[in-house]
Amino acid sequence: MKNIQTSSQSPIEAKVYAKVLWRLVPFLFLCYVVAYLDRVNVGFAKLQMLSDLQFSEAVYGLGAGIFFIGYFLFEVPSNIILHKTGARIWIARIMITWGVISVAMMLVNSPEVFYFLRFFLGAAEAGFFPGIILYLTYWFPSERRGRVIALFMTAVALSGVIGGPLSGWIMQVFEGVNGWSSWQWLFLLEGIPSILMGVCVFFYLDDSIDAAKWLTQNEKNFLKERIQNDQTEASDHGIMHTFKNSKVWVLATIYFCFVMGLYGVSFWLPQLIKSMGVKNVLDIGLLTAIPYGVATVMMILVSRSSDRMGERRWHTAIASILGGVGLIFAGVFSDSELLGMIALSIATAGILTSLPLFWTIPTAFLGGASAATGIAMINSLGNLAGFVSPMMVGSIKEATGSPTLGLYVIAVTLFMGALIVILAIKKPAIS
Template identity: 45%
Template sequence: MKIDTTLLSEPNTDASGCASDAVYGKITARLVPLLFLCYLMAFVNRNNIGLAKLQMQTALGFSDAVYGIAASMFFIGILLFELPSNLLLRRIGARKTILRIMLLWGITSAATLFVTTPLQFYVLRFLLGVFEAGFFPGVILYLTFWYPHERRARVIALFMTAAAAAGLVTGPVSGSILKSLNHVWGLDGWQWLMILEGLPSVLLGIAAYRVLPETPAHARWLSQTDQHAVRNALRGAAESTVANQPLRQVLRNPHVYLLGFTTFSLGSATNLLIFWLPSIIEATGISDLQHVGLYAVIPNLLGTVAMVIYGRRSDRLQERRWHFVVAASVGAAGLVAIALLHGTLAGVLLASIAATCGIASAYPIFWAISTRYLSSGAAAAGIALISSIGALSGTSAALVGSIRAHTGSLDTALYLIAAQLVAGILVLAFCIRHDASDARTNHST
């Protein structure tokens, strides 16, 4: 019998017949830029009320408590619909799911310009969460269709840089819109902000539907040899994860809830920085909104760079747990430093850079750990459940708003969120050990 040796000699495969760096470079170039833009707009639409708040509160008379409740309503919507959306993705595919999500969230974000009462604000923020639900875990699930676990930290980092890079938009761009378009054609600057940052999501959703292939088998720009090599790599990754689990077993898996608590802690810290950093900067004496936005860019820009470099380092060394611990610890220390140095602009910027770089760098490592615990059969439910628990962190915005309303300061909130982040670090360090190896042992006993 003649043995086919083409896979072994093919430059786009390694000695085992798995896809090489060249193949994955091609895949990344085709998928990640568009997914990056989609996620960037998700964060812009979700978080632009951080700067819009500086005008909305004056125009509409909303208190910090109202603003905090509205910010929390978004995450309640995500919490309720994250799991159903990801389960639906397995049935209808990623392209239709992304199209549905982006069309609805773009329209809802733009509709925020009509808000005049707290109730309207609450309802629209809740609907924005409902419609965005499933996007992030859906993309993480989609990436597992393409990348084995040993390559995931770097690609998740590239995708998630959109979260940090969104600050580049919600900072200078949003600040410029607020300042330059205020009272143009009878609309306030914050109303223009909602229109101009909401509608591009609709166009990106259509583009994603037309451009993204569902799986490697649907990618016409991959040769059959490349497709086979990717399948080999994914088959090896599947064999190294826990056994296939039905939904009920995923729901009973304690590791899923421990991972959920860790991402809840990360999310609480992230939301505090996203929603309140402009106010913290303004409190140092910066009155020009455009300048506030520009200063807010600095931590996000450095956080983006740190995330990519750190994710690559974790993949290269094939170590996850201590990479996460170090990064998240730097983030917690940064939050404490913001409270201690809140009186000076230089102090706030240095502390927020440490917090943002640490927290941003921890995220792709966390998801590389989480996706390795879950086989392809368990991934849709497991990723969505972990993400849903993390979405609960959005309710911390109401707590932070209430603390500031009663104390006139964010210091107490910063200390509380830092302590919560430390708790998440301890959970992952001592309860989630040795990445997937412990999970396999636990599920085999």
């Protein structure tokens, strides 16, 4: 995280931004790791939950995806509230409520309860990710956001590196303890940290530069001046204007394509590894760490290249194409553990790398209330793919006995997203 400066910056500038970076990003990173574990641990719970509760693949796919309906409905209102009330109170509220609901997932005993809790888990978490992206625009100008957002979003990859082995270990060690199934222990033990982190958010985060007691007045003035200068090119129209902005809708379409890939991997990676012949749940957990580890390295290196070259469009598109190619080969080599893992690593790295690069684009031309609404709108519409992707793969797997065709469909959407980026993102400021 320390190497986030351009070669032309002054030593004072480097010192100030390093101070802000180390104060905010590691903490927000940890919050996102906890968030992402709560969001996708249902993929590991699936390994035993379906047989215990007699759920079909289609029931699982719908339950995994219905999270994003709640997420979609409450995303924009949540980000507007955050912009008005401040990040400290609202992000704390988000994390505590979703932690409580995540723990309650251990009580699932029917498809209806599964759907109910997944919906309200999405509603509770709505606003967290776009809220953090918005929050980072308060502190970092656009030319610095590529690497900052990438560092924050490597939490997705790291949650896979940590969460896979951790989830596998919990499910192996806690099976039958206190008379509970391993998936119940998984929801309990991975939900509690969200509640604790929510309390920490309330006491740790500052709503603005002016509220940061850890900055000197000169440092505050410097940061505010940089943000004000950066926002001269950004749009700060009202909420309704944002909804009518064609660029926002194009970006939401692109993000939908990328999120199709993200949750195709996140929800189905344990099952894909299991289908390669790996049976032990702890071994599956350990192997899931490999694709996410590769993705962590690629996210940081490619985002640095994008910031250094001042180029967003081709970096984003190529990463998405690489993700699609990896998914195709994951389907082709689904019977080979070695080749299948290589393909899944390429797919995961490409997909996860496209996401932080994408978010440098909308934050470059949206400001103020327009940023709060636009970022939330792009994220909420894009995350509808989180509903479509697992449900589609689950239905295809139930109909054909294999998720391979689903992987091919997701690969096509990634190619479509890359094509739209290349054709539609023309403005020099966001090229």
